[in-house]
Each structure stands twice: as C-alpha cells, then as structure tokens.
Amino acid sequence: MECQIEIKIVETPIDIHAIDAFTRHPNCGGVSLFIGNVRNVTAGKPVQHLEFEAYTSMAVKELQKIADFIVMAWSPKRIIIHHRIGILDIGETAVAIGVACPHRKNAIAACSYAIDTLKQTVPIWKKEVFDDGEVWVAAHP
Amino acid sequence: MALTLQLQAFGIAKDILANRKMSYTLHHGTTIGDLKASLMEAYPQFEGLQSLSFAVDETYQQDDFSLTDGAEVVIIPPVSGG
Numbered sequence: 287m288e289c290q291i292e293i294k295i296v297e298t299p300i301d302i303h304a305i306d307a308f309t310r311h312p313n314c315g316g317v318s319l320f321i322g323n324v325r326n327v328t329a330g331k332p333v334q335h336l337e338f339e340a341y342t343s344m345a346v347k348e349l350q351k352i353a354d355f356i357v358m359a360w361s362p363k364r365i366i367i368h369h370r371i372g373i374l375d376i377g378e379t380a381v382a383i384g385v386a387c388p389h390r391k392n393a394i395a396a397c398s399y400a401i402d403t404l405k406q407t408v409p410i411w412k413k414e415v416f417d418d419g420e421v422w423v424a425a426h427p
Numbered sequence: 428m429a430l431t432l433q434l435q436a437f438g439i440a441k442d443i444l445a446n447r448k449m450s451y452t453l454h455h456g457t458t459i460g461d462l463k464a465s466l467m468e469a470y471p472q473f474e475g476l477q478s479l480s481f482a483v484d485e486t487y488q489q490d491d492f493s494l495t496d497g498a499e500v501v502i503i504p505p506v507s508g509g
Contacts, residue, residue: 322509338508339437339438340437340508341435341437341482341485341501341503343485344482344485344486344501345508347485347486369508369509380508380509381508381509401509404508404509405506405507405508405509406506407487407506408506408508409437409482409501409503409506409508410506410507410508410509411437411438411439411504411506411507411508412507412508412509413438422438422439422442422504422507423507424477424505424506424507425438425439425476425477425504425505425507426475426476426477427477
C-alpha cells in the first residue's frame with residue numbers, strides 16, 4: 287500500500303522525463319500525466335509571457351493535502367507534483383502531475399482531481415503579461 | 428484595544444497594498460472577518476476581487492478565527508496556479 291510522493295515548487299524548468307521516471311512502478315500499469323504549458327493567447331489577446339508566484343511553504347502543504355486525499359481515494363503507488371514559479375515563456379511547462387496506479391481508471395481520476403483541486407486551493411498566482419499591460423488571472427469576477 | 432498585525436500579501440493583494448509585507452493596526456474587532464472588513468474599507472480595491480481568503484500558520488482560516496496581537500496573517504487573493 288506504500289505510496290511514494292514527491293512535491294516541489296521549482297524555479298527552474300520542469301523535467302518531464304524525471305516525472306515519467308518517478309511514476310514507473312512494476313505494479314502500476316496505468317500512469318496519468320498532466321502537463322500544463324503556457325498558452326500564447328487569452329480571450330483572443332496575444333500573451334507575451336506569464337509570471338507565477340507562490341506562498342511556497344503553504345503551497346507545499348496544500349499540495350500534500352491533495353496527495354493525501356489521492357492516497358486514500360485511489361490507492362496509487364506514485365504521486366509527483368512539480369509546479370514552477372517565476373517568469374515563463376510561451377510553451378514552457380508550468381505544472382506537471384503524475385499519478386501511477388495498478389489500473390488506468392484510478393490514475394486518470396486521481397490526476398484529474400489533482401489539477402482541478404490545485405487550481406482551487408493551492409496558493410499560487412499567475413499574472414498574464416500582454417503587450418499593453420498585465421492581469422492577475424482569476425482575480426476579478 | 429487595537430491589534431498590530433504583520434500582513435504578508437501575494438498576487439493582486441500585494442499590488443493593492445503596494446507592499447509584500449506590512450504592519451497593520453486593526454482598531455475594531457479581533458477576528459479574520461474584522462480584518463477583512465477593515466482592509467476593504469482602507470483599500471476598496473479588495474471589494475472588487477472574486478474572493479479574499481486569509482491564512483495563519485500556513486492554513487486557511489475562516490472569518491470567525493481570533494487573532495492575537497502580533498499575529499502574522501497572509502492575505503490570499505483568488506489563486507490561479509496550474
């Protein structure tokens with residue numbers, strides 16, 4: 287029943303191969319990976335780059351809560367969540383999540399839960415920088 | 428009796444306060460809810476946000492949470508990670 291968990295907030299590029307390697311487990315036939323990359327347009331407006339900041343110590347705690355729930359609900363063997371902060375250019379990876387389970391359905395459900403919950407609870411903020419200004423995403427109704 | 432709080436702000440809250448960290452005197456009340464009301468009066472831009480949450484000891488706290496003098500409170504505007 288043992289599950290290995292790795293949670294990191296990083297300031298350097300996320301290594302997708304390390305995410306893949308961490309989630310390999312002989313008992314796990316299903317690995318679900320979510321990779322969130324920086325998109326070049328928001329509501330039709332070209333985005334120059336993004337800036338992420340985190341309340342890092344609490345973000346790690348909230349990510350750990352997500353992992354704890356996944357362990358309880360979907361019996362995974364590996365959970366890895368890396369979120370990058372700082373200035374990110376178009377196409378760069380902001381977040382990578384991997385969940386390994388014996389079977390695919392649990393892995394997919396757990397990975398989906400992880401990214402959905404991350405977006406709601408984890409204290410990380412994203413600013414979109416346009417040619418003519420900048421906006422904190424989701425700040426206003 | 429007024430409370431002196433140590434505020435830390437992120438995202439748009441940092442822009443609204445024009446500070447990452449600041450001392451803040453809460454003249455009326457002692458709860459997170461009182462702090463929220465006081466901040467909204469002092470900085471009306473907070474009222475326009477989708478939500479406004481607070482954390483103490485790296486944990487979200489609700490409006491009825493009691494603050495003590497010198498407490499460190501983190502202002503958490505709507506999060507947008509991922």
